Amino acid sequence: MIENSSTIANVSSDASKHQTAVSLPSSLPSSLPVVWMLAKREWVRFFRQPHRVVAAVGQPILFWILFGTGLHGAFRGNGDQGFMGYYLPGTVALILLFTAIFATISIIEDRREGFLQNVVVAAVPRWTIALGKTIGGAVIAWVQAAVFIGLLVAFGTIPFEWSLLSLGAFMALAALGMTALGVCMAWPLDSTQGFHALMNLCLMPMWLLSGAFFPIPIVNNDSPVGQSVMHWIMRSNPLTYPVAGMRWAMFPDMQTSTFWQPTVTMSWLVTLSFTLITLLAATLIVRRNAKGDIQ
Amino acid sequence: MIVDKHSSANDAVVVRGVSHKYQSNLAIDDLSFNLGAKQIVGILGPNGSGKSTLFRLISTMMPLQKGDIEVFGASTRNQIFAVRSRIGVVFQSPSLDRKLTVRENLDCQSALVGLSGAARCSRVAHVMKQLSISDRANDRCEKLSGGLKRRVEIAKGLLHHPRLLLLDEPSTGLDPVARLEMWKALSELKDSEDVTVVMTTHLLEEAEKCDLLLIMNRGKCVALDSPDSLRHASGGDAISIECLEPHAVASLLQKSFQWQPKVVGSQVRISIDSAAQHVAEISNLLGASMRSLTIARPSLEDVFIEKTGDRLF
Structure with missing residues (x-):
């Protein structure tokens, strides 16, 4: 009799042993810890690789100083704004872009080092992976750009104004959008060389044609065809709008008589749409298994 | 169907009529068997016998083409998340983040299996103790030896109390001492956590230690029994x-x-x-x-x- 009850007790403990506090995240609130953990991982990995910090911040600042001083005399902007001033939002966009690239290139490293194998058989929805990667990379990018802005304010290059809040918001949206775009590009790839090729082919021209480095030309009936083509390409570039938004936030009294610039409202609308679309695309693209997921 | 003599209604794995092709190559050919719970099962076979394909199909890494596989009653065809909550997977190639510490790797994996808060902390501490890696909790994985890395991999697979632990050639790259340590850890887990262990192997000495052995050749199961019984029958x-x-x-x-x-x-x-x-x-x-x-x-x-x-x- 005693033996029987002990057997029953053992059986019931066997069944309960494997039913612990594990609750599979399927809804947004229960998935947040997954997103948070993956974002935190990006953050930790970033600061354990100091060359990434130096590369992501150092190169844009170096470009800003070199191009800003070198092209100062050749630049013809609005009013008394020199090239260093004009190029500031472009530098912030470049910091965001470079960090987004480095953050998303880690997807390919994760796949090569086997970490993504866990993701393939994870008991969580795949969108949490996309969101964790994107938020982690975007926060790193935003903080680096914010440090750069803080230095500019400290040295008096740009004034401390309430419009800096809107700059911070534009930076956040641009960081999320660019990192999500990077996730979309990196997920199907299995080599960093492939990603670099894609980056040079798409992301750098996207930045160059956003009004970050040179103004968007105004077109009228007398404009040459090349200028019109350039105008419409730059106007169709989604990155043009966060760059313009950041420019408006840094220089609210900016005159736009000699080059084309979207309005602040248009900048908000397109930037927000770009971010939402890229985020959605990232969550959809990670649902597919990629080359190299199974090793 | 080949049936494990010790199996019961609570079979750990049931495979029915499974076939799998890579383009025109038939890797698994109409495979059927079932495996009872709470034992260490070895899948032995030469390269190309289909054991890794079988591992990928049971672990839901690849979708089924033909047939059915059930893990403790959950189908890998249409109950993928239920299967994943029941299995812990240890891959042949490393899956650790080398830049993170042992604890950080386990925390990350905890999130992926749905553990959070106090439950996560206590479970991570428990599996680290169980696999004797607590003293290396704050070391980065890039500094660990091959044997220790393998133990961290096993710890990752155990975080969510899986009923089935799947290991793909776990001894690959391990020296004999690390291999023995890993085997000791697996035997203890089987007893203390009531985990069914299924591992692919091509090492005869490892296969000898299994409670049950499934021998595969050219995508088919050629034998399923304990190593002693198989030898006896021959x-x-x-x-x-x-x-x-x-x-x-x-x-x-x-x-x-x-x-x-x-x-x-x-x-x-x-x-x-x-x-x-x-x-x-x-x-x-x-x-x-x-x-x-x-x-x-x-x-x-x-x-x-x-x-x-x-x-x-």
Whole structure:
């Protein structure tokens, strides 16, 4: 009799042993810890690789100083704004872009080092992976750009104004959008060389044609065809709008008589749409298994 | 269907009519078997036998093409998350983030299996203690030895109390000491956590230690039983004759003694009782055409040869 009850007790403990506090995240609130953990991982990995910090911040600042001083005399902007001033939002966009690239290139490293194998058989929805990667990379990018802005304010290059809040918001949206775009590009790839090729082919021209480095030309009936083509390409570039938004936030009294610039409202609308679309695309693209997921 | 003798209604894995192709190559061919719970099961076979494909199908890494697989009653075809909550997976290639510490890797994996808060902290501490890696909790994985890394991988697979732990060639790259440590850890887990362990292996010494052995060849299951039973069933002693013309020797032995010799490479193998009594007869019959003759209790390789006519390696 005693033996029987002990057997029953053992059986019931066997069944309960494997039913612990594990609750599979399927809804947004229960998935947040997954997103948070993956974002935190990006953050930790970033600061354990100091060359990434130096590369992501150092190169844009170096470009800003070199191009800003070198092209100062050749630049013809609005009013008394020199090239260093004009190029500031472009530098912030470049910091965001470079960090987004480095953050998303880690997807390919994760796949090569086997970490993504866990993701393939994870008991969580795949969108949490996309969101964790994107938020982690975007926060790193935003903080680096914010440090750069803080230095500019400290040295008096740009004034401390309430419009800096809107700059911070534009930076956040641009960081999320660019990192999500990077996730979309990196997920199907299995080599960093492939990603670099894609980056040079798409992301750098996207930045160059956003009004970050040179103004968007105004077109009228007398404009040459090349200028019109350039105008419409730059106007169709989604990155043009966060760059313009950041420019408006840094220089609210900016005159736009000699080059084309979207309005602040248009900048908000397109930037927000770009971010939402890229985020959605990232969550959809990670649902597919990629080359190299199974090793 | 091949059925594990010790299986019950609570089978850990049930495989029914599973076939899988890579383009035109048939990796698994109409495979059916079931595995009882709470034992260490080895899947043994040469390269290309289909064991890794089977591992990927059970672990839901790849979708099923034909047939059905159930893990503790959940189908890998349409209950993927239920299956994933029941299994812990240890991959053949490393899956640790080398830049993170042991604890950080386990925390990250906890999130992926749905553990959070206090439950996560206590479970991580528990599995680290269980696998004797607590003292290395704050070391980055890039600094760990191969054996320790493997233990961290196993710890990752155990975080969500899986009922089934799947390991793909877990001894790959481990030295003999690390291999022994890993085996000890797995045996303890089977007893203390009631985990069913299913591992692919190509090491005979590892296969010998399993409670149950599934031998695969060319995508098919050729045997499923305990290593002892398999050896027992393969009959008396195994005589291996190394010779220059094995086919001629096999034919001669068959004619002279009515045995059923098998030619494997440059060897002729015979399985008979009281083999020692026949050594003189064989020696007289073959003379100089025999290079060497060895007698041994049948090994798992002999079992494999008997079942398939091929060598294991």
